[in-house]
Amino acid sequence: MPTPSSRYLRTAFVAGLFVILCIGGYTYQHISELSKASEVVKDNYSLRSELELVISNLKDAEIGHRGFLLTHDSLFLTPYEESLQKISNNLEKLDTLIVPNSEQVDKLKDLNSDIQKRFENFSKSFARVNDSEVLTKDLLYLLHEGEIQMDTIRSDISEMLDLEQRLLVQNQEISQGKIGLTPLLFYGLLIVTLVILLLAYIKMTTDLKALKESNTELEIFEKLTKQSEIVSNTSTWVWYIEEDEFEFSDNLYRLLGEEPQSFEPTLINFYKFVHEEDLTNLGHRVNLMMKEGELPFTSFRVVHKDGTIKHLKAYSKLMDETDGEKKIFGVTVDATNEVENYRIIEQRNQELERTNKELSAFNYVASHDLQEPLRKIQTFMSRLEAKEKDRISESGQIYIQRMKSASARMRMLIEDLLQYSRTNTSEKEYLKTNMNLLLEHAKTELIDSIEEKRAKIICDDLPTMEVISFQIQQLFINIISNSLKYSKEDVPPIIEITHEEVLSRNVKQIQNSLYKYHHKITFKDNGIGFEQPYAEKIFLLFNRLHGKSEYSGTGIGLAICKKIVENHKGVIIAEGEPNKGATFIIYLPFLK
Template identity: 50%
Template sequence: MPFKSIYYSERFLKIIFGFSLFMVLVMGGIAYKHIRQLSRSTADVQHNYEVHLELEKLLSALKDAESGKRGFIISRDSTFLEPLLLSSLELDKNMEHLKFLTKDNPEQQKNIAELKAKIVKSLDIFKKTLDLAATDNLNSPEFIAGFREGRQTMNSVRFKIIEMTTHESDVLGTSKEKSSKNISNTPMLLYYVLILSLLILLLTYLQNSKNLKVLKEKNELLETFKKSTTQSEIISKHGNWIWHIEENTFEYSDNLYRLLGEEPQSFEANLANYMDFVHPDDVDKLTEQVNKMMENEDLPFIHYRIIQKNGSIKHFKAYGKLLIDSDGHKKILGTTADITDEIENYRLIEKRNLELERSNKELSSFNYVASHDLQEPLRKIQTFLSRLEEKEQDHLSNNGKVYIERIKSSSTRMRSLIDDLLQFSRTNRSEEALEDSNINILLETAKHDLVEIISDKRARISSDFIPSMKVIPFQIKQLFLNLMSNSLKYSRELTAPVITITYSQTKASDLPKIKYSKHNLYHTITVKDNGIGFDQDYAEKIFILFNRLHNKNEYSGTGIGLSICKKIVENHNGYITAEGDINNGSIFTIYLPLS
């Protein structure tokens, strides 16, 4: 996942925010630790001070005892012995207190034991020398030796106290150095951690602000989309509903109420209230489908009717699909559409199809009449005209002969018109199946039907090889027949007709005037002649039924031939175009899809 996507994710922001809180807790822990260290340092100083004080008291008591002893020796005044007695009591208290204060320090405990032994020895010497002094044995060797030993013992006590004091000072100094180092690093560390935490919190705040802005925009977009959806529901006549499977509750959109002919949210959304609107004949069917929906958690397309309170009957179509959200909650999202208009349109189409089928039957009847009943009196007219010419030729006036010729011409034209109408009617039916056919054979067959006129006009017809195609054979033959007949009919005087038929393939994108085609490639057959041509402005009109560009006295014909060509090409899902240049011939191009 790209970093940018991670950065904008909600999970990443939660992690950053949690990390920031963790850093704040770490700072609090560090601050608490250093405050504890400061408290411990203060306690160490206080402890050291108390030890120092007790040692000083101890030393002071020993000095007082020694001074009292000397005063007694010099003055023989027993009052000088009172400090000695008091000092003995204080010494015991001081030693116990020192022992308590240094209980966590094995080295000092050892020093106290040694100090106590030295003090006991010193007191014993004090007592011995005092006893000698009381008996006036000040000059005795024993007194002098004891006095000297007492002074040495006192010095050793003093040195031991100094040693203990020095040890406490060293411990205090080490503790102060360590505490000072920690205290000196703590502000900078706290400062850096605080700055980092503030930066992270600021980053999180900025991103949250941005997310809130985006969320606001999305909420506005969702609100717009909701309004658009509501309008879409109204226009398309459908409503939405949700079935919360676990809670077995329903939600209906406002337009679903409107489809029922009610005001939005005018009744509680549940099955019982909805079933009150269902047509009685469809209640059982809909109930069965709903039960299947609840059992299978799915709702395929179902159709039923409802009756609005005003008596209107509406046709509904409903569909539902299971949806599981991110929390695993199941719900079915459903859509119900009012298809009343579709049903009515379908019935209308059925009615029109019946009318069309009836019209087709009538057209078939017309074809039968045209091919039999209309041609029979026409044949009789032509027969009686022939007999009239044979038997009454000499008795007819010149006007009568002219009239007979006009009648013959009209009857012949009427026969051609009936034949062409029958042919057009036949090509108008495209039910015949497509067959894989040899187009070259169909072309040669069409040429054979025109062999007399081709010979009379000394026409030359050349053609490319055309591959086999799936076509309606007789219609393709009729297509070639009509196009070649058209070229022969409209040939120039004193000029032998030249008809060139070529084949190629054309992409759908290159088809002229065709914007969309479901086929990619087309067979292209071109029929080119050197006849009289036509004005390009009439290129579309020449395919219209009964449309003629020339007077019937100039060229024979009914104006149906090219209409038949267009109908044949359309029956094959193709296209036909025409290009003309007056006195320079015409080109007809046929495009048939390559299957």
């Protein structure tokens, strides 16, 4: 597609050429007119000469006529007859010289008629002449009439000369006017041409400067591209389809373990470096590229001369035919580190899988093998207390109570650990669930504690969401249980549960989320609260803000809550104030 600069230069060239053609055309026209004017002057001069010859020849005829009348010598008739022939020739030539002007043509007719009358007069006078007679009265009359006719002829010629002079002056005035305008017009056209050429020159100079700057930028870009290829272990290549020729970047040679441009860039030479096990597949892909104009991501190995094996990955696509030439542009990347990292990830995944199996085995042991002897200990402790209570000393009974308390705490810890492990390893199946039903199930699980504490739970209507049902129910149980546990003495707990939809960018903790909207579920109680600096610590595993003697628990409940929220790609935040209560805010993402 032509650029504005090239269009401008083309326009300037066409305009300049047009002006030059105009100058040439006008010059030709002006020269033609000058030539015509010269012809007019020449014809005018010839016409004046012929008219003067007519008078001269008439005079010669008169001399011959008078000589004959006086001498009766036929010798005087010779100049008369010659003059008659000359006058005839003069009239014919005058007829060709006169321009198509009706007035001049009419005058020529009058002149021709008067000359004929004059010669008729000559003929009549010749008829009256006798050798023995003197001039008669009739002859004298004819001579007198002849003089009058000569005056008439002179008058006719004078009028024709005057008219021709006027025509000559008019033509000269017209020519002078055109000649006067010609330099001005030529000068104006010349100025316009110079301005166009000057503008074109300025534009060409500007474009040349911009081209130099672009070339400098391209050189810098080329250097940066070469450096970036080296740093990123990438390379480029071009296949010119019509010429069936390849062009390799310097770094493609380096990826093959060779010096830049050390061999001719052809497929045959490139295939020499490809691993023999990958050669067939790569050749098949390249053949498809030549047919379809595109090479999808293709991985293969190359072998350096020193035996080093590198993993490469190539991709290519047919470029736009902006210059009318078909070519495929390709990129080849060193994927050795990627392959090695993938192998490391595979190994770690295998190790993680083994760890998960071991964790599953631990869960089984914790849920069966560890709890079984614990149950037996608790059973034997109960029997010992029931049957031997009277024979055990007071200090022994205290020991038994401590043993029972420790075993109960041990059982609770095992169950919480199992719950936390289940949160980590269970299958994550998201289903559309009515959150109000999960909340009711959680309240049913805690009905005894709710009634014992005389707690009041106030809840907004919760939406239907895609969640892992049993985890969200456990989340509700743990948060409500936490509020019941850390309530004030002799003050019935009040737990308020609210819901709203929020725009993610308006909330600091989730403003960088990939989701535009979030559900905000808030649990607020009137319990003992906590110091705000501890807001992050309460979600850590086995972390407790209060002693075992003050409040029961293992320090795992809120850690389970955080894990459940993270499983749902959400965020949980704790806010507290001593003796005023605690607030837990949960943000769960959704698409609106």
